[in-house]
Amino acid sequence: MENEVHKKRILSGIQPSGDLTLGSYLGAIKNWAALADEYDCYYMMADMHTITVRQVPADLRRHTLTQLATYIASGLDPEKNVLFVQSHVPAHAQLGWVLDCYTMFGELSRMTQFKDKSAKNADNINAGLFTYPALMAADILLYQADLVPVGGDQKQHVEICRDIATRFNGIYGDVFKIPEPYIPPVGARVMSLTSPENKMSKSDKDPGGCVYMLEKAEDILRKFKKAVTDSDACVRFDPAAKPGVSNLMQIYSVATGKTFDEIEREFDGRGYGDFKTAVGESVVELLRPIREETEHLLADKSYLESVYRAGAEKASHVADRTVGKVYKKVGFLAR
Numbered sequence: 001m002e003n004e005v006h007k008k009r010i011l012s013g014i015q016p017s018g019d020l021t022l023g024s025y026l027g028a029i030k031n032w033a034a035l036a037d038e039y040d041c042y043y044m045m046a047d048m049h050t051i052t053v054r055q056v057p058a059d060l061r062r063h064t065l066t067q068l069a070t071y072i073a074s075g076l077d078p079e080k081n082v083l084f085v086q087s088h089v090p091a092h093a094q095l096g097w098v099l100d101c102y103t104m105f106g107e108l109s110r111m112t113q114f115k116d117k118s119a120k121n122a123d124n125i126n127a128g129l130f131t132y133p134a135l136m137a138a139d140i141l142l143y144q145a146d147l148v149p150v151g152g153d154q155k156q157h158v159e160i161c162r163d164i165a166t167r168f169n170g171i172y173g174d175v176f177k178i179p180e181p182y183i184p185p186v187g188a189r190v191m192s193l194t195s196p197e198n199k200m201s202k203s204d205k206d207p208g209g210c211v212y213m214l215e216k217a218e219d220i221l222r223k224f225k226k227a228v229t230d231s232d233a234c235v236r237f238d239p240a241a242k243p244g245v246s247n248l249m250q251i252y253s254v255a256t257g258k259t260f261d262e263i264e265r266e267f268d269g270r271g272y273g274d275f276k277t278a279v280g281e282s283v284v285e286l287l288r289p290i291r292e293e294t295e296h297l298l299a300d301k302s303y304l305e306s307v308y309r310a311g312a313e314k315a316s317h318v319a320d321r322t323v324g325k326v327y328k329k330v331g332f333l334a335r
Ligand code: TYM
Pocket: 011, 012, 013, 014, 015, 016, 023, 024, 025, 026, 027, 028, 046, 049, 135, 136, 139, 140, 148, 149, 150, 151, 152, 153, 154, 157, 187, 188, 189, 190, 191, 199, 200, 201
């Protein structure tokens, strides 16, 4: 990596709390692959974040490995990107604790995701769910990341990370790089197909609303055919008045590269039936090679192991340096 020292650095991650969705692909992963040549990239399976909500242990392990295979199948070449499992790099827990002590109760209380998730998990509002943004700040700051490519829903977490880093730097000098969020212009907020006022989410109660990256073609097509639209039979981009149609246009635009104008012209005078079928087919074609390659990679567990072991080593190398610096700054006695 010697010749890559001057490249700007990227860190991002996804929770392996379920099957990856079309939302996480369009909002995050699809953009990551395009950044690999220009940046020094670190992408993780954020398994430590996942246990803020109760998980079935065997499922968590399976989702973590499948997520790694899907990252690679989506174009993240392990030779060019550091792919690792968060819990394999102890520095995340180490810096996470330190940053807990530099993060205010009041600012954590304002996180919209905490409010949403505590409403959904009323029987398990644990301390980890509350302090989650401090761990996410540690994830980013450990790597001195310049850029954090995420969907729109994570913007607030990147902002609190900037606040924590600025506060820490204000006390101890220039310890952390202040990161910028990188949010795609289209695809940053993919909505549920059945309730387009809500984000498409793997925890969606209605399975018809969420498309999964590894889903069978016929299931994807069926979900798009049933997608909620409106009654005025006109394909036009207007998220406030036509949330369902606008969401489908957004998905179609990212899948095909067509602009909203081009899409409006393509479906001018045609019914929603044609439109929904076209969107579904474009998503099937977008995801087909990824699904096939993921299945192929999952058959070779020893290759996947070699990728995450090498990733943990490379990630630790960078992350441990930051932890060392931070421990010294806060006054921990050197071992
Ligand atoms: P997570 O696992 O909920 O989502 C992973 C990524 O996918 C994006 N995303 C979406 N984008 C558009 N439309 C959607 N419907 C949609 N659903 C999900 C998310 O914005 C995210 O980019 N806290 C993070 C994981 C994390 C992380 C980090 C991210 C842990 N540490 C450090 C960046 C840097 C999360 O829960 O994402």
